[in-house]
Amino acid sequence: MNFLTLLLQAAAPAGAAGAQAGQQGGGWTMWLMLIAIFAVMWLFMIRPQRKQQKEMEQFRNSLKKGDKVITAGGIYGTIAEVKEGDRTVLLKVDGDVKLRVDKTSLQRDPNAAPEAPAEKAPEKKQ
Numbered sequence: 001m002n003f004l005t006l007l008l009q010a011a012a013p014a015g016a017a018g019a020q021a022g023q024q025g026g027g028w029t030m031w032l033m034l035i036a037i038f039a040v041m042w043l044f045m046i047r048p049q050r051k052q053q054k055e056m057e058q059f060r061n062s063l064k065k066g067d068k069v070i071t072a073g074g075i076y077g078t079i080a081e082v083k084e085g086d087r088t089v090l091l092k093v094d095g096d097v098k099l100r101v102d103k104t105s106l107q108r109d110p111n112a113a114p115e116a117p118a119e120k121a122p123e124k125k126q
Contacts, residue, residue: 070108080092
């Protein structure tokens with residue numbers, strides 16, 4: 001301890017010392033509240049955002065010719081070409097108009113019909 005700390009402790013009145021002792025005993029509650037706040041933030045903010053990022057990454061990696069998409073700038077189009085290992089796709093906008101855009105600027109077209117899940121063939125009974 002340094003001299004200043006000793007001086008401040010000696011100068012504190014007896015009533016304040018008793019109040020400080022009561023506050024020091026409740027230090028674990030502060031840690032408990034901080035942990036609870038972090039848990040709530042993770043549960044309601046961080047976790048859903050990571051899930052959404054994973055879904056978007058999966059969508060962008062599964063792009064194929066004919067998919068309807070929207071660019072970040074609001075341009076609606078259909079995928080005309082996807083090269084494996086390339087960060088860009090060729091987007092057919094209208095007629096002969098084609099644009100090369102980065103995959104990270106693409107989102108699903110909410111007006112496009114969702115893909116139907118593949119149906120399993122019925123098993124034959126023997």
